[in-house]
Amino acid sequence: MLVEAAGVLTELEGGGGSRLASRDGGSIRRRRRQRRPRRGAVAAPAAVQRLFEACREVFNGITPGAVPPLAGIERVKSVLDSITTADVGLTPNMSHFQRVNPRGTPEITQLKLYECEAFSICIFCLPSRGVIPLHNHPGMTVLSKLLFGTMHVKSYDWAAQQDTPDVAFQGSRLAKVKADDILTAPCETSVLYPEDGGNMHCFTAQNACAVLDVLVPPYDDGSGRHCQHYNVSSSAFSVGGSMVLPDGDRYEWLEEIEIPHYLVGSTYMGPRILDH
Numbered sequence: 001m002l003v004e005a006a007g008v009l010t011e012l013e014g015g016g017g018s019r020l021a022s023r024d025g026g027s028i029r030r031r032r033r034q035r036r037p038r039r040g041a042v043a044a045p046a047a048v049q050r051l052f053e054a055c056r057e058v059f060n061g062i063t064p065g066a067v068p069p070l071a072g073i074e075r076v077k078s079v080l081d082s083i084t085t086a087d088v089g090l091t092p093n094m095s096h097f098q099r100v101n102p103r104g105t106p107e108i109t110q111l112k113l114y115e116c117e118a119f120s121i122c123i124f125c126l127p128s129r130g131v132i133p134l135h136n137h138p139g140m141t142v143l144s145k146l147l148f149g150t151m152h153v154k155s156y157d158w159a160a161q162q163d164t165p166d167v168a169f170q171g172s173r174l175a176k177v178k179a180d181d182i183l184t185a186p187c188e189t190s191v192l193y194p195e196d197g198g199n200m201h202c203f204t205a206q207n208a209c210a211v212l213d214v215l216v217p218p219y220d221d222g223s224g225r226h227c228q229h230y231n232v233s234s235s236a237f238s239v240g241g242s243m244v245l246p247d248g249d250r251y252e253w254l255e256e257i258e259i260p261h262y263l264v265g266s267t268y269m270g271p272r273i274l275d276h
């Protein structure tokens, strides 16, 4: 360790010791020399590489539609919890977070970091006021980490028959409201499951937001994993599209809708994932 006294740099024996060598007893400012990695030292893998390797170990071989082992989900979740905006090379002032269409509607940019049959890793960039409309994740487990920004999240799961006698009405289906919250980064990674945890959700950005998603497995129309969109339909049974049942939970009627493609693909420019 180098220490500086009265302008003279003195190399202390033994590196990190707290004993300070001062020739003239003057004030001492410690200055650590930039440590060079020891020869042969290996740099820690980038955070996104650690995320990829955890996903590969935990999700490879999982039967589509099955919920991965909870210990595995917890492991990937803890890696996601540790990832910061800097780890993926994004900042809110990038063009991804300013994009609007000719009508002034904010456009959502999707950055694909990795995809295989078992899982995909993506980042969704929402400009302020950007909306990811209400959609499902059929047979999927999804981990979502808000990297920065503030966004409103509303999520649902389909009402179970035992919750209420009528789960279908004039083309609408009854869904239980699971979340209706404002999230501000940094916050915990959220997890949704095929039948629970808010398998259908929509996001409304209050300001520039970036969401890092792990989809297990990815959408795949050929395998019946089609991303279906929905509207909240007001119905004779509910006032303003929402009702509270005897179990005390809130329910709304959802109807399937078709919407034009709204994601803009762009190239991820952050640290690369090596699938070696």
Ligand SMILES: N[C@@H](CS(=O)O)C(=O)O
Residues within 6 Å of the ligand: 124, 132, 211, 213, 215, 227
């Ligand atoms: N799950 C959506 C994006 S999102 O909900 O962040 C998708 O993969 O298209």
Ligand SMILES: [Fe+2]
Residues within 6 Å of the ligand: 135, 137, 201
């Ligand atoms: Fe989603």
